[in-house]
Amino acid sequence: MKQFIKSISILSFLLLLSTWVAAQELNSPDGNFTMDFLLLEDGTPTYQLNFKDKAIIKSSKLGFELKDDAQSLLDGFTVLESKISAFDETWKPVWGEESEIRNHYNELAITLKQNETERIMVIRFRLFNDGLGFRYEFPQQKNLVYFVIKEERTEFAMTGDHTAFWIPGDYDTQEYDYTESRLSEIRGLFEGAVTPNASQQQFSKTGVQTALMLKTDESIYINLHEAALVNYACMHLDLDDTNFVFTSWLTPDAVGDKGQMQAPRHTPWRTIIASDDATDILASRMTYNLNEPNKIEDTSWIHPVKYIGIWWEMITGSGSWAYTDEFPSVQLGKTDYSKAKPNGRHSANTQHVMDYIDFASENGMDAVLVEGWNVGWEDWFGHHKDDVFDFVTPYPDFDVAELRDYAKSKDVKLVMHHETSGAVRNYERHLDQAYTFMNDNGYDAVKSGYVGDILPKGQNHYNQWAVNHYQFAIEKAADYQIMVNAHEAVRPTGLARTWPNLIGNESARGTEYQAFGGSKPNHVTVLPFTRLIGGPMDYTPGIFEMDVSKLNPDNQSHVNSTLANQLALYVTMYSPLQMAADVIENYKRFPDAFQFIRDVPVDWQQSQYLEAEPGHYITVARQDKNSGDWFVGNVNGTTERTTTVSLGFLEKGKKYEATIYRDGENAHYNTNPQSYKIDSKRVTAKSKLKVRSAPGGGFAISIKEL
Incomplete structure (x- = not known):
């Protein structure tokens, strides 16, 4: 018995020793x-x-x-x-x-x-x-x-x-x-x-x-x-x-x-x-x-982009991607649009795009995104159709050459849109031709989309096969010096360090859902802790009219945000690709508030995170990489609160002018979203600003040296 116990003790010791080693x-x-x-x-x-x-x-x-x-x-x-x-x-x-x-x-x-x-x-x-x-x-x-x-x-x-x-x-x-x-x-x-x-x-x-x-x-x-x-x-x-x-x-x-x-x-x-x-x-x-270093040797063609777009009117249902209502089905390369009757709602027409180019030029915007410019939108979704778009053939009312030259004369770029409808093989077959078309017509950025089920059937948006496709598209784009903003693709995991032409992704619930019934008012206080951990999001902020029925009476959605909150998103939701997403008519209604969107940069020298609680509030200060000016953004959850912003990040001994875009006294994301105030104050590094945020609200501050 003693020998047995002794053997067990030695065995236990050896097991413990091997574990310890x-x-x-x-x-x-x-x-x-x-x-x-x-x-x-x-x-x-x-x-x-x-x-x-x-x-x-x-x-x-x-x-x-x-x-x-x-x-x-x-x-x-x-x-x-x-x-x-x-x-x-x-x-x-x-x-x-x-x-x-x-x-x-x-x-x-x-x-x-x-x-x-x-x-x-x-x-x-x-x-x-x-x-x-x-x-x-x-x-x-x-x-x-x-x-x-x-x-x-x-x-x-x-x-x-x-x-x-x-x-x-x-x-x-x-x-x-x-x-x-x-x-x-x-x-x-x-x-x-x-x-x-x-x-x-x-x-x-x-x-x-x-x-x-x-x-x-x-x-x-x-x-x-x-x-x-x-x-x-x-x-x-x-x-x-x-x-x-x-x-x-x-x-x-x-x-x-x-x-x-x-x-x-x-x-x-x-x-x-x-x-x-x-x-x-x-x-x-x-x-x-944890990602590999940059693999693009010459990055001089990669640049941050502030843009507007022909997009929100279609998202809300007041405009259309499709050119005509006559075709129950479309076959790529076989459908004759020259004799089709226009539906009168097609947004991507030459004159309308020119209006957006003019607005972008007048307000210092870099680019205009145009969706619905290419044939096939009458029959693009839900049919598991492989060859739905060719990404080079425009509708009869979209003049590629005229718009190319007009945009160039205004020092504005056009952003190409490639919706694949999930037909990945079709997109890969056309990629070289599509990117060559972009090079030939001065497009240096593309918004790609993968709405609907992935084809071939049975594949998913996030499996190895699809992940390899997204990577292939990014690397192929780099060969053509094209920047990529991929929507519905896999969520980012820091790959923009290795491939910095990946300047944006969607891959989360963006502003478009505000026109599909709304998102929670604290949604933007969670996204920086979740989706943005892997890279920037093309969230498409800047909506000034919260009542969607004002654009489309058939759409009763409400944007669950105050106007001041929408301004703050340009600071709190980091992206080198930032959209002023509303229609230009709404920006013309609020020119003093739109001034912040004109001023706020999209590339930063440094960032300081002043306070944060997921689901409740975020306050961020960022310094412009080019001018040295500072911008502060605060987004708030569902409970009213007051933030004290200490300006110790400013350079000591200098004087600044702070312009504060804040919620009005009775502002509320649901009942009074467009109530805002604009104040100006002289400040220094010793100053502290106390600013109230309404439910679903926030504030934005631009700070410029005097």
């Missing part, structure tokens, strides 16, 4: 974060993340379930090698929220060997002062060459029933309003959070999308996302709402596979940004830092 610790440069890597007794890799000596991610498993393989990459591993290194650089983005970004981290690379199969897998961790990024790497090897992912099994084990700001997990859309709830409440609220969309497919009653924003009861803010999504399926999160553990859930292809892999290969980075100050989440550049 496999344990590795990594600290952030400032010491606030600690990451522990550990192999369990069965060889399962795990990690844990602490912030200021408190766990924010409990012990969480790592690995993969493979298809048609008895031995998945989940357990049975031993550590072959571990390497710790450090990195510190400062790089300059082509455009951005600041002119320089520091990339500073400590790295731990764990090389694992699965004993039974002799397969090698590397897990690389990078710990920054703002959080953790990690990815899987599969080196060149004989025993793992081609393989199919059945599911990635990365876990994010929460420490409690946190508050979450979430949208339903969906393979085809992110265009949902955010729900604020406890993790334990997601299942019960899920069906109510799903609203109609042109293409959608949920996978679980507790499935949510990244970037996911969380807040603990101890007021620790945690953001879960991914970085550098290339040649891989977009990651969602599926919640075990009993134990509060999220597990990665990849978007499948047409046959249900989650990833076609060939070593050597690596996955995107899985990211955890955390802080006890919400403004640090907004200030984090970790997602960009």
Whole structure:
């Protein structure tokens, strides 16, 4: 009996020793974060993340379930090698929220060997002062060459029933309003959070999308996302709402596979940004830092864009993309428009576009977006039609050459619109011809769209196949020196660092939904914590007339925002591509308010996040990269509040003029949205401004040196 106990004790000691040997610790440069890597007794890799000596991610498993393989990459591993290194650089983005970004981290690379199969897998961790990024790497090897992912099994084990700001997990859309709830409440609220969309497919009653924003009861803010999504399926999160553990859930292809892999290969980075100050989440550049450096050698043709567009009138239903109402169907290259009767509502006609070019020129705008210029809009949606547009043939009332020359004479660019209707193969067949057409006619930016189900049937907007298409379009555009603003594409993951011609994405519920029934008034206080973590959004702000029926009596929608809130969005919703989205007639009604849109830049020297609470308020100050002027924006949730803005970011010893665009005394997003006041004050770095924000309101301030 004693010998048996002695043997068990020795065995336990050896197991403990082997576990201890496999344990590795990594600290952030400032010491606030600690990451522990550990192999369990069965060889399962795990990690844990602490912030200021408190766990924010409990012990969480790592690995993969493979298809048609008895031995998945989940357990049975031993550590072959571990390497710790450090990195510190400062790089300059082509455009951005600041002119320089520091990339500073400590790295731990764990090389694992699965004993039974002799397969090698590397897990690389990078710990920054703002959080953790990690990815899987599969080196060149004989025993793992081609393989199919059945599911990635990365876990994010929460420490409690946190508050979450979430949208339903969906393979085809992110265009949902955010729900604020406890993790334990997601299942019960899920069906109510799903609203109609042109293409959608949920996978679980507790499935949510990244970037996911969380807040603990101890007021620790945690953001879960991914970085550098290339040649891989977009990651969602599926919640075990009993134990509060999220597990990665990849978007499948047409046959249900989650990833076609060939070593050597690596996955995107899985990211955890955390802080006890919400403004640090907004200030984090970790997602960009986990992407590769810029691959475009000559970036002189890439530039921020402030634009207006022939768009809102069609979104509200007062105008039309289609030229005629006579054709029940259209066949590409075979339908004769020369004899068709115009419907009288087609917005993209030559004279109307000229009016917008004139307005842009008079008000210092860079460009005009024109949608509905090309043939095919009479029969473009819902029929799973592959060859719907050719992206080069205009309607009879849209004179390409005349508008090209007129825009050039006014020093204004036209922005091309490519709606694919989800017919991805058709778009790729026409891309070279379409981009050549753009080069020939002076278009240097394109808004692409992917409305509806992806073709071929069975593919999704966010699977590996579609992700590869979006990347192909971006890289092909770079060959033609064209900037891309992709709508309905996969959410961004910092790739604009590598491909800075990707100057915008939609990939979330934008302003257009204000004409489709409205969005929550606090929607814009959540988006910077979620969707914008991966890159800028073409949110299309600047609506001045909140009663949509004024444009279209058949549309009773209401824009849930005050006018001052709309101005603030140009500062709080960062993008190098900013649209003045309303019709020009409404801007002419409020010329004093429109002055802020004229003045506000779209490229910044530096940004300071003055206060923030997801779902409630955000106040941001940014300095213009060119003039040195400062601009402040505040967006507010549903509760009236007063903000004290300390102007310590101004240069000491200098005097400035602050112009404050604020909510009127009785302003309210629903009952009195167009009530606003404009004040001017002399200020210095010692000044403090107290400004009230109405429900769904906010304020915008321009500060110029005297």
